[in-house]
Amino acid sequence: MRFLILLSILFPVTSGAADTREHVILCGGPALRQWEDLRHEDEQHDRWWGNFIRASTLRMAQIRLEHGKEANLLWIVYRPGYVHRAKSDGKPYPQWIESQATKRNCRLIWVKNGEEAIDAINALPSRSIHTFDFFGHSNRHAFMLDYGSEIMAISKAWIHERDLSKIRGSVFHREARCQSYGCHTGESMSRSWRRKIGNRLIGAIGKTDYSGVGHGLMPTVSGSWTR
Template sequence: MKRLWLVVLFSIFALASQGAAPPTSGEYIILVGGPSMYQWEKYKAVPHDHWWANFVRAARLRTEQLRTELGPDAKITWLVYRQGYEDRAKQEHQDLISLIGTVRDKLNLNLIWFGPGQEVMDYLNKGQPRDQVKVSGFEFFGHSNRACFMFDYSNNIDSACKSWLHDSELTKINRRIFARHAYIKSWGCHTGEEMSKKWYAATGTRMIGAIGKTQFMMEELPILVSEGGKWVN
């Protein structure tokens, strides 16, 4: 009888194991803003974005690092501000949308185009079934100030933007979407001066941000360029 009970218990355990939900898998999200336009920047002492791929190149370098760390099949998603590259394509006389598509194919990415900043929050909250696919990492490459990611800075309007994610909106992000110890970083300018604190208060995750300005490079990740500049979270 004792042996029979052991057989029954082991059978129940085996069935329960087969019916258990698979382990959750994370998603690493790279948010890429758009470049400025020459028509607005040409009169400035220090124009922005001489190269259309400032942010795309940096995002690619970082994604190559992640592929090495996480493996070829890890879920990595790029959220890219589409209108900025459509507009800049006319200036460059190149099909920038297709060029970005080649990066997707090369690095096995999930490429999502967005327009209004609300679409970024929508994807974070419900772009995947977040009870199963947590956000394991989130990094931003683009224009920013102390309080805002500016996705179309100097694209439609000189030195301003119409698509953004402001730190007053961060409470709209569901705190439960993030994996434990999720890695969050903004590579843009000034984020560490205010937005990083607001991000932590809203989401419970710490976002590394810059005190001062950053500079986007061609063959390395963005660097700090302000006197006394540093990364904080």
């Protein structure tokens, strides 16, 4: 018995789940160009279809530099937005996104609503999420996975701050770094995230700007970032 106790001290049994480190990127879809062309020039979004996709891949590169080239990347992408934009533009955007996932050795999960996105997050092992990033449209109360891909200026898929209680806070590491690159998230949703998930969510006070992502720059904010 003493020998077994000694072995357990020298060679403790560890859980594989405890060693799992996941880096989750949630990506919303673009509006249709035909709707955006009807807006005043200063209010247009998504003239380029790939703002959120390119921002996602820039973040993947950052994660691999910070956490190693074998870091586990999980990319949760709202598929209907890219299907609608692909049909409108005559381009195979979903296939291009799948190619990007393969190129970067990340797991791609297509979702069609907020519930499926939450299910994908909840399926991860306890305390495994070390980073979480959202790229997409948002307002102060919600991540908008869809915005204007079917109806101009209307969202048909989202994760509202009221939905955050559906996310298992236990899947996040206690020191997980979470950030939303959507507009206005820091004005309300960051507080709800902290209260319901348990981690801080870096969010924007003001609008975010994706105009630099095509030049290798992460989105910026018109105001400031807050936790």
